[in-house]
Amino acid sequence: DRRKKIAIVGGGNWGCAIACIVGRTVKAQDHMFQPIVSMWCRDSRKSGDTSPSIADVINCTHENPKYLPGRRIPDNVIATSSLLNACESADILILVVPHQGISKICSELKGKLRKDAYAVSLTKGISSIFENNVIKMQLISDGIEESLGIECSVLMGANLAGEVADGKFCEATIGCKSLVNGEELKNLFATPNFRIRVTADFEAVELCGALKNIVACAAGFADGLGWAYNVKSAIIRLGLLETKKFVEYFYPSSIGHTYFESCGVADLITTCYGGRNRRVAEAFIKSDKQLHEVEHALLKGQSAQGPPTARDVFEMLKNHKLAENFPIFTSVHKVFSGEHGAKELYDSLRNHPEYE
Numbered sequence: 001d002r003r004k005k006i007a008i009v010g011g012g013n014w015g016c017a018i019a020c021i022v023g024r025t026v027k028a029q030d031h032m033f034q035p036i037v038s039m040w041c042r043d044s045r046k047s048g049d050t051s052p053s054i055a056d057v058i059n060c061t062h063e064n065p066k067y068l069p070g071r072r073i074p075d076n077v078i079a080t081s082s083l084l085n086a087c088e089s090a091d092i093l094i095l096v097v098p099h100q101g102i103s104k105i106c107s108e109l110k111g112k113l114r115k116d117a118y119a120v121s122l123t124k125g126i127s128s129i130f131e132n133n134v135i136k137m138q139l140i141s142d143g144i145e146e147s148l149g150i151e152c153s154v155l156m157g158a159n160l161a162g163e164v165a166d167g168k169f170c171e172a173t174i175g176c177k178s179l180v181n182g183e184e185l186k187n188l189f190a191t192p193n194f195r196i197r198v199t200a201d202f203e204a205v206e207l208c209g210a211l212k213n214i215v216a217c218a219a220g221f222a223d224g225l226g227w228a229y230n231v232k233s234a235i236i237r238l239g240l241l242e243t244k245k246f247v248e249y250f251y252p253s254s255i256g257h258t259y260f261e262s263c264g265v266a267d268l269i270t271t272c273y274g275g276r277n278r279r280v281a282e283a284f285i286k287s288d289k290q291l292h293e294v295e296h297a298l299l300k301g302q303s304a305q306g307p308p309t310a311r312d313v314f315e316m317l318k319n320h321k322l323a324e325n326f327p328i329f330t331s332v333h334k335v336f337s338g339e340h341g342a343k344e345l346y347d348s349l350r351n352h353p354e355y356e
């Protein structure tokens, strides 16, 4: 069978939503793709827990009641708790786990995949590596390529998972490493209501997806403190400019149009209004609870990627003596870490280097 076999690595909120898309597209294009999609779901049961695994629940009910309740996952998506069973014969791996989980998954899959397989990462975050005692930034897709030895593209965009699973119209951007694979991924993901554009500017695509989570936290603080609409709009605009400046500093070869793609301005807006990061940041600034308590209360086992991304980005900027040039990124980290309060965030907007 020369048709490509697809594996989804991750059965959370976004993993299940993308399974709703891919389950349909492979069936509709069964000359190109094998119609059965395997989906690895982390088995989070503690020892002694006799309840069924989430993979068994999905295979029986075609629903993930914990992370994507009320949405039907297509019958041709088969869940498994075995990472190796899901991935070892796959031609295309869709990696969609929170960024804290990526390195463990890669180490388990290392050397076990088809040599001609390739990956696409849907994970919105960045990783950092230690090199000669300094923290250096690494794109998640580059880390995956390095540890698995296979090409890894990215898909990012304004894609609140519930809306995608409901089949509502939205757009996404594929940042590809090779155009042939980029076009194949477009065929794999595109539906009449999930519209895709492909670009080779993968660094900007991936960083837009990661950094907007920080900006969405600033938007959440603004909402929590009752700041005016104009302030939130300024946060969104200045946050996009900081994103562009960050990409241009670390990846100077990146081209300039990507901010107008779905992964840029559109993902930023949707997350600043309808995302979990916004919600967590709003609740955090209004209460005296710890971040993990707020997450626990609001997200039912999911996590917000903005706070850890803000921390990693802050460390990187500090190393490069650039923190002051990125006041929103810096301030969001400092509010979460308790180093300063909302007043300093407000001041950092008023005194933003964009006005100099």
Ligand code: 13P
Binding pocket: 124, 157, 158, 159, 160, 161, 213, 216, 267, 270, 271, 274, 275, 276, 277, 278, 304, 305
């Ligand atoms: P949250 O993680 O803040 O919900 O962001 C959703 C998102 O990335 C939409 O594209």
